[in-house]
Amino acid sequence: MASGKHVPCGPCRYDDVTKDAKRWCTNCEEGLCEDCENDHRKCKISRTHKAISIEDYRKIENVSISQVCNHHIEKLEWFCKTHDEVLCMVCVPLKHKACFGVIPIRAASTNARQSTALSDLEEAIEGTLRNVKQCIMNRESASKDIDKQELAIKTTIIETRTKINGHLDKMQEKLLRDLRSTSHTCKSKYSNLFRKLESKKEMLTKLREQTQHMKQFSSDIQVFLGTRQVNQQIRSEVRSIKTVIGATKDYELKVAIHSLIEKLSNEVEDFGQINVSECARKLAFRDPKIDQAQIEINVPTLRNISDVKLQLIKTFKIQRNAEIFIVGCATLPNGHLLIANSKENQLIEYSDTGEHIRDIPVSGMPFGITVIDSNRVGVTYSDMEFLEITNNNTFNVEKKISLQNSCCGISIEDRRLYVISGDSTIQVLDLSGRQLDTLNMPSNSVLHITTGRDRIFYTDYDKNILHCCSLKGYNSDNITIIQQDGKDSKTLLTKSDGLYNPTAVYYDKEKRTLLICNYKGEVALYKVD
Template identity: 40%
Template sequence: MTSAILCGICQYRDTIKDARQWCTNCEEGLCEDCEKLHRSTKNTRTHKIISINDYQHIKDVVVSQVCEQHGKNYDLYCPTHDNAICIACVDQHKSCSQVFPLIEAVVNIKESTALTDLEDTINVVLQNSKINMIVDIKSSAEAFDKQEENIKKYIKEMREKLNKHLDDMEQKLTKDFSTKSEYCKTAYANTIKKIISSYDKLAKLKNDTESLKRIASDEQIFLGTREMSKVVEKEINSMKSMFDAGKSYEIKLELDANISSLLDNVSHLGIISIKEDNANMQFKETKLNQAKMQVSLPLVNSVQELRLKHKFKLEKVSLKMIVTGCLMLPSGDIVIADKWVHNKVVKYNESGSHAKDI
């Protein structure tokens, strides 16, 4: 919502009224009554008054009409320094070739080369920023997004490869572990089985000896004792062999040194880095500075050799043209004065194409 512009004169009188017009000279709003007074007063009747709607379009354009050093209105213009000056600034420009009234400097300013070049410069900059620079940056941003996508994809693929490799090593190690563990368990079971078998045989021999002692004759005991002693000795020797050959197993895990090093020394899969380079975006040069220079450069009393660059045809909008003058602008454009049709000025660009009529 646009804020209302108040009448400056009424505000000075402690009265609040909305302004209908704006005085660009006084830089304040005017209500309907104050506008009539403004136009009828001798000192202000020549002031430029515009509508509030028009002022809304230019109110953010900062144009100072007062000398910052002396606080006086700009009345003069120094082409040597390309500066507007007030009456108090004249002493600082005594050595300048000429100083003339500002009112003379602003004659036909809307058709001036400086204003045209300013418009061209802004158009070129807008074209650079919107068409070239933004397109280039968007292209770089899209390439960056693609790089980001590729890196994320690569990280995921690398993780999957690592996972698969670790899974394969785990399966291989687990299989080897199961084989060796089963071997040890089987060896323990076989030893226990042999010991139990020998124990059972000795226990049976014990029972047989007790039965022989209780039931058999002396001759049978005599002969049986000798036979059984041989069997007992054999079982004892077998049992001693089992005890001598008995094994004790301890299963251990020793990680590969590279795996241990990975766990101890590798804390990340990789490092993300940003490489910053000059984008090398091309900026089309403008000729605004040349337009300023034409005001302050002194005339050179020398003529250099002229060479024809190119020819182009003038567009006739009537039966004939009366060319009374031409001028090449610092931007490279050419203006042709045609007196036949209402003192028209025709503008052509560097290539000779018709640009516009003024």
């Protein structure tokens, strides 16, 4: 094949003449100038050859199709229909001498453009491309989730730092207040001593002056008597001064920093630690139709519903003073049970042993619950035109997705949310809230939905119809399982088992548990064997 900007004419180049080709012969695989194309078309052996424009040739220039046998380096001229193999003239007598379906490759390639094999190939390419695009979207969404997680962690770090700073500021101010108070007390004691000593000083100064004056101006008798009287007074003052001085204390202010504060500054080297939890993510990839005649396909054996049995794990009653109405439920990854109580605009969390954990206020009348991953759940509201994605530990809202109508049932499959919203429609959304598709339903009396690997299951409460296959139990006192092909069914639970008007059913495929709630708040958890 030629390469570069210009395609040379093959026959002219054979005569050592360089001319640009105007056409390309796909049979001869060489370019043709205008004159050579005319000769090519006139020649009996090549008049049936297909010539295309150089522009069209550029589109297949890099498509490598070998017409030579890999084993014998001979031209491929024959096709064995028995073995679906193209052959050269050497292959035929060596391995296909006894085959009856050996025909010329020219005959086998007739109408190749309309062949099923080509259609299957195109479908396989399109299907694989769709798979790859879906995987790319999935990874882009996962990458965006990392950005959100990074922002959330950053916010947590900053909030923690702010909280610590605020707490340290408060402790510092308290310690400074204690310092000021203690310092004032010590200085007050010093001041009291100063005042006492100053008073003694003034009194002694005055006695000294009086004694000097007495010495200079008084009579001998007065000096004699005055000396003894002042001596008595001096002895008394000396005892008083010794008493005051004997009680004198020195004060030294020191600070003892709390040991945890010392450890924080000296031993704690990290503010925290960023951990990454890894879990295998099986991206959906539907195998395209490629070489089906040559590939043995292992079809999984369907489990017969007659073998399915339920083993009761726990039953309990939700205790409430007010009226309760249960419409949705789910099993969280940690095994806890999450129940939607639309009467009180709350989610109720229970352990799988029936212990009440907490009531979680939500934005409206909760209806549907779906577990998105190990950290998040999706919640719909029958009185609101939005759904929320919340953290299943803190139940803080991480994402609010607006819809044009109020919503009921919700399910997730391959990181896509399937939401019943609006009359007779299922809205398909990605986790960012972008609408991917709108699916029409044959009825507007559908409230509940769930999804499988390649199917959607929903119930029509007005017509008592289960579309596709799933567990159901609406407007009856039965739980029924239906064979995957829809041809058989089996009633698992009835009123005799204590089942009464079930309004919410959730099957945990990982734990193989079945959670059933009725509108009065009675809960039952079963193990599916």
